[in-house]
Amino acid sequence: MVVERVCKRFGSSEVLKNVSFRVEKGEVVTLLGPNGAGKSTLMRILTGILLPTAGAVWIEGHRMDREPLLAKRHLGYLPEQTPFYPELTVREYLHFVAAAKGVSPARQKEKVQEVLRRCDIEEFGNRRMGILSKGTLRRVGIAQAIVNDPSVLVLDEPTSGLDPSQASSFRDLILELKKQTAIVLSTHLMIDASELSDRVLFMHKGRILLEDTVEGLKKRFAERDVYRVKIRIKGDMETEASFREVLGEVEGILEVDASPSSDPHTWQVTVFTQPGWNPTVGLLPTLTSRNWDLLELHQKTMDLEEVFGEITRGAQPKGGQ
Amino acid sequence: MQFFWALYRKELRILASSWILYVFFALFLFFSGWFYYQGILSYSAWSIQAPAGTVVNVQQHLFVPLYSNMMFFLVLLLPILTMRLVAEERRQGTYPLLVTYPGSPLALLGSKYLSAFTVFLGGLLLTCIYPLITSLWGGVEWPLLFSTYLGIMLCGAAILAIGLFFSTLAEHYLVAALLTETVSLFFWLIGWVADYLPDRFSRILFGVSFYHRLRPFLLGVVDTDDALFFLNVACTLLILGYYLICREQRS
Numbered sequence: 172m173v174v175e176r177v178c179k180r181f182g183s184s185e186v187l188k189n190v191s192f193r194v195e196k197g198e199v200v201t202l203l204g205p206n207g208a209g210k211s212t213l214m215r216i217l218t219g220i221l222l223p224t225a226g227a228v229w230i231e232g233h234r235m236d237r238e239p240l241l242a243k244r245h246l247g248y249l250p251e252q253t254p255f256y257p258e259l260t261v262r263e264y265l266h267f268v269a270a271a272k273g274v275s276p277a278r279q280k281e282k283v284q285e286v287l288r289r290c291d292i293e294e295f296g297n298r299r300m301g302i303l304s305k306g307t308l309r310r311v312g313i314a315q316a317i318v319n320d321p322s323v324l325v326l327d328e329p330t331s332g333l334d335p336s337q338a339s340s341f342r343d344l345i346l347e348l349k350k351q352t353a354i355v356l357s358t359h360l361m362i363d364a365s366e367l368s369d370r371v372l373f374m375h376k377g378r379i380l381l382e383d384t385v386e387g388l389k390k391r392f393a394e395r396d397v398y399r400v401k402i403r404i405k406g407d408m409e410t411e412a413s414f415r416e417v418l419g420e421v422e423g424i425l426e427v428d429a430s431p432s433s434d435p436h437t438w439q440v441t442v443f444t445q446p447g448w449n450p451t452v453g454l455l456p457t458l459t460s461r462n463w464d465l466l467e468l469h470q471k472t473m474d475l476e477e478v479f480g481e482i483t484r485g486a487q488p489k490g491g492q
Numbered sequence: 493m494q495f496f497w498a499l500y501r502k503e504l505r506i507l508a509s510s511w512i513l514y515v516f517f518a519l520f521l522f523f524s525g526w527f528y529y530q531g532i533l534s535y536s537a538w539s540i541q542a543p544a545g546t547v548v549n550v551q552q553h554l555f556v557p558l559y560s561n562m563m564f565f566l567v568l569l570l571p572i573l574t575m576r577l578v579a580e581e582r583r584q585g586t587y588p589l590l591v592t593y594p595g596s597p598l599a600l601l602g603s604k605y606l607s608a609f610t611v612f613l614g615g616l617l618l619t620c621i622y623p624l625i626t627s628l629w630g631g632v633e634w635p636l637l638f639s640t641y642l643g644i645m646l647c648g649a650a651i652l653a654i655g656l657f658f659s660t661l662a663e664h665y666l667v668a669a670l671l672t673e674t675v676s677l678f679f680w681l682i683g684w685v686a687d688y689l690p691d692r693f694s695r696i697l698f699g700v701s702f703y704h705r706l707r708p709f710l711l712g713v714v715d716t717d718d719a720l721f722f723l724n725v726a727c728t729l730l731i732l733g734y735y736l737i738c739r740e741q742r743s
Contacts, residue, residue, distance in 0.1 A: 181743070218592045222741050243594040254585035258509040259502075267505075270498030271593045315589075 172217070172323045172353050177226035179212055179377075186212045187223070188377045194353040196322060199345070201364045202357040204374035210357045213374070217325050217355060218248045230323050244273055247316035247352070251327040253308045257301025261292060261311055264300060265318055272319035286314040290344065306337040313341075317348060324348060326356040330363055342366055395425055396448055400440045401432075401467035402458065414440055421457050423448040437466065495595030496603045503577070503607035512572055513611060520569055520615045527561045528622045550631040556710045558622065559640050563706060566612075566648055567680050571672035573611055574655025577604040578733075579665040597737040601656065601730060608652050616644060636712035643709020646722035647702055651676045653729035660733040676702070 172194045179187040187209045194200045202210045215221040217228055219235050219242065228235040233242035256264060265283040274282050287293045290310040295303060300311065309332070316324060329345060330338035345354065345367055358364055364371055365385055373381040373388075381388065414429035418440065426443040442454070450468060458465050507513045535554045542548050578601075581587040590600060623632050655672040662668040683701030686694035698704045705718045 215588070218588075220588050220591050220741070221743075240594045240596065243592060246592060248589065248592045250585065250589060252585055254589050256502075256506060256584070256586065258506050263505065267498055267502045268593070270501075271495045271590075271595060273494050273594055 172355065173229040174213075174217065175227050175229065177213070177216055177223045177228065179209075179216060179221070180224045186377050187216070189226070190374075190377075190379055191226075192372060192379065192382065194323070194355055196351070196353050197349060198369045199349050199354040199356065199367045200370045200372060201368040202355065202372050202374055203364055204380075207376075208374040209377040210374055211327075214325060214327050214355075214357055218246060219243055244319065245322045247319065247321035247324045249312045249316045249324070249326045249329060251331060253305075253312035255300040255303075255308060255311065257299060260297050260299055261303070261314075262287070262296040264311065265314055268315040269318045274319055282318055282320075286318050289317070289347075290314040291340075305332050306334065309333060309337070309341065310344075313344065313348075317352075320351070322352055324352045324354045326354060328358055328360075329356055330358075330360060338363075396444045396446055397471040398442045398444065398450060398454075399467070399469055399471055400442055400454070400465065402438050402440055403464040403466055404436050404438065405462050405464070409438070414438065417457065417461060418442060418454075421453045423453050441471075493599075495593060496599040499590075499595065499600065499603035500607050503604055504610065507573075507607065507611060510576075512576065516569060516573055516611065517615060517618075520565070521618060523565050524558075524562045524619050524622070527558050527565075531555075531558045547631075550626060551633050551636045551712065554626065555623070555637065555640060559644060559710055560703075560707075562619065563644055563647060564680065564703075566644070567651060567676045567702070568673065570608075570612065570648060570651045571655050571669040571676065573608045574652055574659055574672060575665040575669035576659065577608060577656055578659040579662050579668045582663065583665070591741075597734050597741075601660070601733050601737070605652060605656050605730065608656070609649060612648050612652060613645070616641065616648070633712070639709050639712045639714050642714060643706050643718070646709075646719055647706045650702070650722045650725040650729075653726035653733075657729040657733045657736075660736050 174190060174192050177187055177190045178185065190209075190213060192200065202213065204210050212221065216223050216235075219228075219239055222236050228242075230242040231245045233245070235242045259267070262283060265286060266279055269279045269282050270276070287296050290313055292307060292310045292314060295307055295311075300308065303311065309329075313326075313329070316326075326345070330341050333341060342363065345356075348354065349367075354367075356363070356367065368385055370382060370384055371388060372379050411429045415427045418424055418427045423445045424442055425445060428441040430439050431437070432439055444450075444453075454468075455465065531554045534557070535548065535550070538548045538553050578587065581590060623634075623637050626632050651672070654675055655668070658671040658675075659665065659668040662671060679700060679702045681703075682697050683704040686697035686701065686704075689697065699721075702722075705721050708715050708718055
């Protein structure tokens, strides 16, 4: 899928401004951004529900606005709320979708059976959709999206409303589908973005503000390293101020937070350092000189949620675009 | 075309499992049966009162009032067949998903229209039993009945297109039904007002009155002008519906 300088205007307001990216087979690209960033409009344009004011979307070489039928033959879409026909059984619904998406009549039965098995909903095949649980409906939703073997899958908030175990198995299913398709997903859940994405597109005010891998984004925004240190003191009781004073003098340490644990001799200290700081060189000699025991030391990595917060606060990444 | 037939079959399947189909058939057959029964009673009274040796025309005294009443009842009933076609898809959220399937807006509207027309035709076919029963006693002029059925089909096609247009326009299917009902009734009744207006106005109103366009068909006159009027209404409304869908995509 190629998205080329897509712009969208609603009246005088420009909702999307020159959005361009491409997604290859075997890749998951996630759209992230605050509400009003233009993600939903972009999803609607990618699926042909809306046409762009300028620019184009190409699927398998077919331009969505000029050859919509050919482009849509290679598309699978799962909206945020799984729409359904309460009167139809799951099997009837999937047969309808397979036929509507152009699966040849000879292959429809086989394809429906295949997606029922892949999405683990075989037992619900003959049940009416109106009585299915939300988790099962979500699986029916993905089944209808893949029944035509699409080369591009567009998933809007794929795990929304699912319980943790359903969400986890749903993510596994998406990772399995990724092998044969290019996937674009939009989500508010950082766990989905972290676990599924090969690349993340951060959208803000109708533009793609950043495009990178999850790890790349974390690195860009890691302006300082964070270490959690557990220390046991011997002898006199220490105060928070004394930790700040002693550790604050160590080269490379920028900030220190300390709090006692339930045992008054054990302290939990958070140390903010310059990037690339080496604790064995800077920290250990100081602890030894004060006769403090180091019980635990681990580096805390910035999660995507924190990166998201940094970007929406307007922070500039290191080497950012 | 695969999209067209898939959607057509889906519409019929959903209609078959919803209350709409059964309400439509039950009301339509009950009232048309009742009209037939009343028609037979009136026809008997006419026959008894007629001078000896005179044959009372079955088409004029039985079938014209029967099918004219039946069509009036269809004006009230057909909107329930079309009200859900697009409006319900929107309410359920299935409409945007349909748009992502490889089918044109014309195929989408066309298949939905054809499904409603099929049900209407099914109902109409069942009413053939009345002329069949009457034919046991003779006097049925089949060419005239053919013209009658053609007229009803054309008038029904126009009303179904109005219904589909409002279903595309309205957010809720009840609003769609109400709008269709109002517009169709307006064009059915408008001819009655025309009688009381000056000639130049009445000619315009007669020209757009569904009843006055249908009446020649009931009398056995197939006028291409009237046929084209109904086809014109149907095509215009379908094109307007198509335009609405395309405009929505570009909005």
